[in-house]
Amino acid sequence: MSDERTVAAGVRPDAGGETVVLETRETKRGQGPIGLAFGFLLLGLPFLGRQRITLTNERIVIAEGFWTKKRDDIELFRIRDVVSLQSLWQRLVGIGDVIIKSTEGRSDVEHRLRGVPDPVGISEAIRSAWNRTSRPGGATNLD
Numbered sequence: 001m002s003d004e005r006t007v008a009a010g011v012r013p014d015a016g017g018e019t020v021v022l023e024t025r026e027t028k029r030g031q032g033p034i035g036l037a038f039g040f041l042l043l044g045l046p047f048l049g050r051q052r053i054t055l056t057n058e059r060i061v062i063a064e065g066f067w068t069k070k071r072d073d074i075e076l077f078r079i080r081d082v083v084s085l086q087s088l089w090q091r092l093v094g095i096g097d098v099i100i101k102s103t104e105g106r107s108d109v110e111h112r113l114r115g116v117p118d119p120v121g122i123s124e125a126i127r128s129a130w131n132r133t134s135r136p137g138g139a140t141n142l143d
């Protein structure tokens with residue numbers, strides 16, 4: 001199994017000094033066996049709109065879509081919880097989902113990163129970036 005996750009260290013020139021911590025995308029295996037068969041029938045079109053996830057030191061960017069593009073930015077300071085999920089099928093092929101619970105205005109929102117390789121590692125990377133942002137100076141006291 002190939003791991004499609006790429007970790008980049010550096011400064012993204014178009015983001016005003018944001019440092020890219022992690023880049024990954026939804027794997028083709030994330031569609032499941034029925035999705036794979038359906039994708040081959042449609043000459044791979046469902047795979048062109050896969051999620052592309054970028055974690056920086058300030059936010060998470062989720063871009064997806066082929067015909068209609070959608071981009072969702074989640075500021076790290078708005079994150080409330082990060083959960084990783086793996087069904088039996090996903091454990092067999094080494095992928096999983098990561099759910100990010102955040103607040104947008106007065107409501108809580110859940111963002112699902114579908115079919116990513118190493119969901120526990122990605123959720124830990126998000127949690128680490130979130131802790132660095134929400135607890136400046138290395139503060140460990142939650143009170």
